[in-house]
Amino acid sequence: MKTNTEVVTAAVVGLSGWDALVERYSRLVWSVPRSFRLSHTDAADVYQCTWLSLAEHLHRLRDPEALAAWLVRTATRQSINVLRLRGREVPPDRWEPESTLPTPEDVAIGSDRARRLWAALTTLNERCQRLLRIAAHSPELSYAQVADALGMKVGSVGSTRSRCLAALRVKLEASR
Structure with a gap:
């Protein structure tokens, strides 16, 4: 088997030495970015x-016998650069297209809807107001938790909620 010095000298002179270098150190070079858990790409x-x-830099290599360390150091620096750049990037799925930004009309209509909704909600009885507020602000709560918080029977939460929403709809239609 040829020494690193012989292989590097052959690589500087011609292609066959380069192929021998790549064959000898390919797995080592691949292992570095994979150890940083970089994507395949x-x-x-x-x-x-x-x-x-x-x-x-092959022609300036001072110690061909230290080539493995040079390759690991270079691949490590490249991997760190990739990680640094990826940390600054915003993935495309987090981009907000301009079309999703609200227009002044959307803001005005949304504000009007919110005002009408809260005005209609305040005309409902206290029990409905509390139930609908809990449903809107804590949708993850179970019926048992809502019943406990409001002092109701678990079986009546769903039907009471439906009646309260129906009453709210009627009041919103009347405010148009």
Whole structure:
């Protein structure tokens, strides 16, 4: 088996030495970005950048026997750069298209709806107001929890809620 010095010298001179370098250290270079838990695509980018960097600096390599450490150090720096850049990026699924931003008309209509809703809610009896407020602000509560909070029977929560919503609908229709 050839030494690193022989393989590096062959790589500087021609392609066959380069192939031997890639074959010898490919798994090592791949292991670095994967140890940073980069995605396959990002790991492939780090892998390619590491080999490109070696190709650019191969003729200046001082100690060919330390090539493994040089490759690990270079791949580590590339991996850290990828992580740093990914931390600054906003994933596309978090982008808000401009069309979802409310227009002044949307704000005005929403404010009017909210005002009418709260005005209609205050005309309901106290029991309905409390029940609908709990339903709106704490939808994760079970009927048992709502019944306990309002001093009601568990079996009456659903039907009372339905009656209160129907009464609220009537009052909202009348306020149009």
